[in-house]
Structures are given as C-alpha cells and as structure tokens.
Amino acid sequence: MIKAIFLIQSPDSKGILATVTGFFFQRGYNILHCQQHTDSYEKRFFMRIELDASDMKVSRKELEDEFGKMAGSLGLEWSCHWSDYKTRIAILVSKTGHCLYDLLSRHLEGELNAEIPLIISNHPDMEKAANQFRIPFYFFPISEGKEAQEEKIRSLLRRFDIDLVVLARYMQILTPDFIDEWRGRIINIHHAFLPAFQGANPYKRAYERGVKMIGATAHYASEDLDQGPIIEQDVIRVNHELTAEGLREVGKDCEKRVLASAVKAHLEHRVIIYKNRTIVFTVER
Amino acid sequence: MIKAIFLIQSPDSKGILATVTGFFFQRGYNILHCQQHTDSYEKRFFMRIELDASDMKVSRKELEDEFGKMAGSLGLEWSCHWSDYKTRIAILVSKTGHCLYDLLSRHLEGELNAEIPLIISNHPDMEKAANQFRIPFYFFPISEGKEAQEEKIRSLLRRFDIDLVVLARYMQILTPDFIDEWRGRIINIHHAFLPAFQGANPYKRAYERGVKMIGATAHYASEDLDQGPIIEQDVIRVNHELTAEGLREVGKDCEKRVLASAVKAHLEHRVIIYKNRTIVFTVER
C-alpha cells in the first residue's frame, strides 16, 4: 500500500484537526493514522496524518497543491512524504565501526526504507565494511585541510542527491556552513546521556563522576556542539566494576540502538522539529 | 478546566474521525487532545477525544444525547466522562500492605482523581493502615463461607456507590457472579509477568525456573484466573543471588508501580477494552 504522510505545525487554534481531517474525508481518502499534539506551554499545534494513497484520482502534485492552498489559508507549516520514495542516506564514520555495521545490517535486512549510496570517512579503516556491503567508500583525510575536506564531502552529497546525513560516530565537528545547509537533515549519535557529558571523552568523565548508568543520545546537529534537538535517548545500567574502557565497550549497544531508532523515526516521517525540541510520533505496525 | 472525555469504538470505516471531530468543531468545542487507533487485524477503530468543557452552552445531558444520536447513526459504542467527577474506589486487600500503602499515599498526595470511601479485607492486619489514613475498614473473614463473605462485599460496594474495585494483593479468587457484575471495573495486580507464572506462588516458580527478570501485571479481572485484559506490565532485573523470598521482596516495587499506573490509566479514562486486549492511550500533562 502506498501512503502519503503529512507533517503539520502551526500556532494553536480551534478547528485545525476538524478542517484537516475533513479535507481528506471529503476527497474520499482513507485516513490510516492521525496523531496530534498541542504544546500548551508553547501554544503550538503539531500533527501527523497518514493516508492510503493507493488509488488516487488526482496526481500527487495536484493533491499537494490543493492541500497547500487550504494550509496557506490556515497558516500551517507542512510537508508531504510518499512511502514509495526511498530516502537517500550518506553515512559518515571515523574509525569505530559498531554503528556503521548496525545500520548496514539493518538496511540489508529491510528495516530501513532508504538507500545508502555512499559512505564517507576521514580515516581509511572502515573501507572494509563498505566493501563487505558493496557500498562506495570515500576517504577524505582531515590532513587536506578541514575546509577543503568538507567541501569534498558537500560536493559528493549534492552529486548523490542525498537527503539525510547520518554521523555514525564521525568524530569531527562540522562547520556552521555545513550545518546550516543541512539543518534538520543531519543526525548525530553522541555517546552520553545529554545534556550530561557534552563534548569530548564522555566515558572517561562518566567513570570519574561515578555514574550508575551511561547513555546515548541521537540528535539533529546544530551549530552548538551536542545541543541540537534530541530525537532519541537510552541508558544502560553500569556499576563500579567498569573502567572508562569498560563503559566504552558496554555503551556501544546503547549507541547502536539509539541511532537506529532515531534514523527510523526520521525515515518514517515521524519527527517534527520546533525550536530546539522534537515531537516524535509513534507508529502503528 | 473541566474536560469531557469520549471513548469510542466501532468496526473500522472511513470518515469516523472526520465526522466526530467535525461534530465538536461545528458546536464550537475546543478539542484538547484526540487519539485514534485502528487495529488492522481486527478491523476495528478506537478513539479518545478530550474537550474543553468549561463554558458549555448546553447541559451535559444535552451534549451526550446529541452525540448519542450521531454515534447511533454511525454504529459507535461510546462512553462519556467528566473530569470533575471523582471515581469512587473500593480497595480489597489481604495481609500484604505495600500496594495498599502506595495507593493511599498517592491518593493523599493528589495523584489520583478519585475517592476511596472504604477498604475491605479478609484479614484484620491492614486495619492499621486504614486507620492511619482515616478510611473505614471492613473485615470479612472467609471463614464465614465464601459466598456469604462475597455477598457482604458486594452489598457494601453498592451501598457506597463504588465505581471501581482495586484488588491490591487480595488473595482470593472472586466468583464468576461477582466478576460478571463488575466486568471491566475490577483491576487486579498479579505478581508475575503474565502469561508466565499464572496462578499461585509465582515467585517460587520464578526462582525454580531461574528467570533473569521478574515482573508484575495489572489486568481487569475475568472468569479465567489471571487471563483478563492486561492494562500494564513491568519487570525488574534479578540474578542468581535472590531466593524465592528475595524475589518477593524486590518484586514489591514492581507491583506497586504497575498497579498505580493501571489505576491511573483507568481513572483518566484512557483505557478501552476489546475482546481480551486493551488499548491504553497516553496522556498529555
């Protein structure tokens, strides 16, 4: 079944829900799933609506145009997504492979509605993984100069029509220009339970602070390091038996599932960003 | 703010969502929260809708009647609840007090939108707890004969206009008659992760099976022991260091929070029962 997914946000006002659902009902669409959230503090309305688009009587463009007119009159921000389009992902990685392997395996097993046309790294180590999964690998060392290296990456992203950049333990800070061009389309995994342990060496600092749980956080990248909108977090219980190195080992599992979960939420068009927070709708399966 | 909450279920069909939201929009109600779920396996539609009912232009009865007409024409099963009504709870308990204390403390702290006009037991032990919280306590020993004892309980429930019976570790099996009269309005806590360890002595059997987690399950009581619709479950990690008695001790925390969570879901009108399953909607706070 082909589905159309609309993501909507606007200042809160009466009647948006009834108007939007009425719009689709009058045109004969079956609404498969409809979720709505009002942030009473921000006075803002958020909505995700999923339609059966199998037997449309009009073109996709016509539906979008018509919806756009209605949305314009109500002052809605919105986007529309079609379930038969595969989001094109570029994975950036450094030396550590656990998140990369996890994403590639999930992709191969059909868990991700996406294509992964390339992997980019500032180190040569993960070429072997790319080869195993037969995905082109690009190695751009930082020694070339940070800006030159980033320019190569950005040029590749354009050339491959990339929609989403996943930083799967890519241990470089991106420039504000890069972030700005790709705002809301770069997902990073931080190996700590943000806002605890922002920045470098979180496992070492977690050991020193003597925490009893460690965590991981997937978030959209923003100019301020580790401060972008959080999509998903999880933790794992630890104790005094683990050194910093031990924490790093057991933390890997947490990083993998948090990153995968965030990427899936993005691919399934379940995330809306507002200011520095996310609304992440759940999904019927 | 006074709220009206409608719980709705019906065979799935196009347009219910648009019709129901339209119904309230046309009458000028502000929809605070609307959740809907379609079970694609059962082909059944479920909905919870929460309205601001602060400045109603019609009486509650008029709104319900009007809604009832519309609902009748669509073939909906529904119920309507008003947030300023406090659900009247009777707690049944045996000798173990942790769930009882937990509910009474939460009630006193304002967590439960309810009144607790009485506590009933087949043992005298918990009278002290009832006295501490100044709630009338009724002691009906089973030695009087099971049916006679139950008749006394049922008569009290009627006399006190009870809406919900909570079995907070009440270690007696209720008769089918009792269950039938109170269907969907008795919440029981079972001290295991159902369907594992149904019936007696779950902690002993958990020890013998060598499980690595133990759990608790809150469910609506049904004729078949421990087989009614599940509302909430949770688990706690254990290891080889715990005997059956140790499991019983650490399990208490799990029982308390699972029962409290299920009772809250019921009090907030977030639960719909269909066949032997529940839909439990989440809530904005």
Added chain:
Amino acid sequence: MIKAIFLIQSPDSKGILATVTGFFFQRGYNILHCQQHTDSYEKRFFMRIELDASDMKVSRKELEDEFGKMAGSLGLEWSCHWSDYKTRIAILVSKTGHCLYDLLSRHLEGELNAEIPLIISNHPDMEKAANQFRIPFYFFPISEGKEAQEEKIRSLLRRFDIDLVVLARYMQILTPDFIDEWRGRIINIHHAFLPAFQGANPYKRAYERGVKMIGATAHYASEDLDQGPIIEQDVIRVNHELTAEGLREVGKDCEKRVLASAVKAHLEHRVIIYKNRTIVFTVER
C-alpha cells in the same frame, strides 16, 4: 541469624583476600558472602565480607580488636557492623511528601533495618504524615535564620543518636559545617540524572532541553551542590506530551525508588566511598 559485616578498603596488594578469609576461617567463622573489587585505574582494593555471628566464642569487641590488629599490619581501612543493630535515621523534608511517604511505608512494612525517631522540616505541611505514622515532627522555619535553624537540627540529631540523615526532598542547601560533621552519612535525592541538570528546577530545564528520559540520583551530600558520590540512579522514558509539570509528576516514582534503593544499600552496609565514587555491592537475599 546475627551477622557481622566488615567493609574494607586499601591500596591494592597481593594476598589481602587470602589473608582476610584465612583470618575468619582459622577462627571457625562461616563466611556467608564475600565480595571483592579491585579498581585497576586507582589501584585500590575493596571488600565486603559477611559472617555468621550467631554462636561467637569471643565478645564482639574482642573480634573487632583482633581484626583491627591484623588490619593494621596490612594497612587496611575498615569498619564492622552488626545486623541486629538498627540504624537510626532522621528524615528531613520540605513540602513535597512522596519520598517521605514511601520511606515511612517501607519502614512500617519491615523493608528497612532501621528506626526513624524523628522527622524534621522547614515547613509545617508534612506534620500530617508524621502524625499518621506516629513519629515526632519538628518544624524549624528558615525565617529564624539559616544558621540558627541548622543548629537546632544538628542539636536534635545528636540528642536522638542519629546515624544517618536522609534528605527526602529537603529543599535547603546545608552549610559546609553541617556537611563536614556528617560526611558519608547524609543521603540526598536529586530530581535529575546527574550530572545533567545540577541545581534548581531540573524538570523545567529537562522540558526545555527536550530530553526523552528523565531521572533521579541519590548521592551522599558534599560541599559542592549535587556533586557528592552517587549511590543510585534511575530513569524513566518520557516524550513530547509532558510539560515541565508533567515531568515533575512522572518523575516522582523514579525519585522514590532511587532514594529507597540508596537508603537500603547504606543500611545493609553495602556501600564503600572512595574519593568521589562509590562501590555498591549487591546482596544475596
């Protein structure tokens, strides 16, 4: 069964384990449980040993003296605890009662090997809880002047032979003098997952940061606010549906169980502090 529990720490060196276990074996004691941990980073050895002390042939003082000689020769820091002694707890609380009720109920249910001879507050609100559980309540408002108020508290702690101070949501910062006198014997609950959201209003800041889990941390109080040695932490999953106020509500459960768990670990003599970290041994039950 009466038990003796020895807690031991020292710089790491070969043979401590064999020497200590040999010491008790040669004197005919049955070792019920022995746990040992070596921190390879700090090069430090930690040990907890639990003996059956039911039929001792010597006095407790004699055993401790003899052990002390051996320990002195090996350079061990140690303490000895007897299971038939009930630790004397003073609970300090402000206006919020959920942690207080939780501890009092657990105590009444026999979960805590302790006595609670008094409750102290800077507000009158929780007198009702103290009365319900028939525990003397002392109300010392801050308006008397911070130092004068603290002096009254400290004087009471001495008069009642208190061993452990539990800050069950006591919203005052203690003076360095107070902390210093009671070092390692004050347990505080912080309503966030430290080191995230140290200081005031953690739930509001958690909402603003858009975290997907909130937590609680029990730690020994130190001069630096919210930076003392962590004993226990836990988290609870949240989402965009919760405002700061909603986070506060759902966080209560987490605070209660984290504080209770830390207090139990202390009462069961399972915690050793070294620098700013804790070793928390598990226990057979």
Added chain:
Amino acid sequence: MIKAIFLIQSPDSKGILATVTGFFFQRGYNILHCQQHTDSYEKRFFMRIELDASDMKVSRKELEDEFGKMAGSLGLEWSCHWSDYKTRIAILVSKTGHCLYDLLSRHLEGELNAEIPLIISNHPDMEKAANQFRIPFYFFPISEGKEAQEEKIRSLLRRFDIDLVVLARYMQILTPDFIDEWRGRIINIHHAFLPAFQGANPYKRAYERGVKMIGATAHYASEDLDQGPIIEQDVIRVNHELTAEGLREVGKDCEKRVLASAVKAHLEHRVIIYKNRTIVFTVER
C-alpha cells in the same frame, strides 16, 4: 595479560573460599577477581576466580594437576580456562539474519574472544552473509531427512573442533542425541520472555494475549523445548499499536542483544550451570 579462570561448584561447606584463595596465594599468584555465591536453598557453593597467569613458574598442566588434587580432597567440581584460547563457535541459522549479522559484526569488531570457523543452515538464504564476512557456509536442507541432516552437522562440528554451538534463530528442534552430546555447549535464542510463550509463534500469541512488553531469552538447549537453563533475558515495551508482525520487528533488537550478552558470558567463562539454573557472574572491565 594472560589469565587463568577457575569455575568451581560443590556442596556448601565452611572454608572452601579460604582454602582456594590460600592455595593460589601460597603459590604467589595474584588473584585479579574472585566471586562466590552460596545458594542457601540448594546448599550449594559456586565460585569464579581469575588469576594473573602471565609469569607462571610451572606449566599450565602442572597448575591444573595440583589444583585438581586439592579440589579432589574437598570434593569440588571445577574447570579451568585460559584467556589466550579462542573458543571455536559454529553458528546455526535458518532464514532470518538479524542475530547472525549482529554476532558477525561483533566478532569483527573484536567484542568476542572467539573464532567462527563455519556457519550452518537448513536454508540457502544466509549464504550471502557468510560470504560478506568470508566464513565458510554449509547448507544442509531438512529435505534430506532430519537424522541424516543432523549427522552431517555433527560431523562438521567434530571436524572443525567446535567448542560452542550458537543457534542464532535456527528454527529446527534438535534431537535428544544431539542435545546430549553437546549439553551445556548449545546456546539458543528464544523470541519470547520464557516461560511465557514457549514453542512456536510467540509474537502472534503475544499479540493475542495483549501483553505490554515482549522479550527474548537465551538459554542452554535441553531435551525439553525452551526449558533449558536461562542465561539472559530482556524485554522491550510495546503497546496496542503493534500487530504480531510489528512485535516481530521490534523484538529483533531484543533478541540480538540478549543472544550476544549470553554468548559473551559463556566466552568469558562467567556461567556455571546447576540443575536447571545458571549462576552468571558479572565481570570487571
């Protein structure tokens, strides 16, 4: 550092701990980690002891022989393991690849102290995964006849000097002969929280029962299906939005981490089996 790990069990009696630690201390070994557990219900003693074996003055055989004499006089059951030996694993799989990919990726990333010389399947589907990771793949269809097929597998296991068989979603019931030959050396992953949903189609039955959490269980295979000693379990929260198929999807993550965790515990010689239960010691890292 090369380590020797001794796993010991025996009927409980005074002095085993002191005698064993004394044995190693007198011979000048540094005990890195020593864990002991007494099951008070079974009156049985369990112990794991980890030595620094870097500069041994005697051969490994001499140490084992000498220990064997002492152990014999005390009536201990024991085994000795050396950390520089890589356990040889055969993975058996059917059509579903998520557990297989997870184990292969972890192996490549250096998480498993093991070699994986072969993968065996009753279906051809996973040959691609074997090829990606350059591991020999053997396809033995059941159509050859169950016993003949098993004979081929068992012959391969012998030829490749296999130590441990991992059933990574191998959907065939092994014969009692096979089980018996490999007792305590076959780890299976069951896609449910045992003892709930033993046998076939656990996700479908979980959906029908309406559980609010699903789980996975790794256990040693025994003659009775899904009833062998449990090594590790975990669960994941679910709700009414998931069909049986949805549960299957989200359950995969749980299966992967439970199986990996159990395999690691086995490879690190942290598991002792007694009757139908396991003692799983934790590990310092």
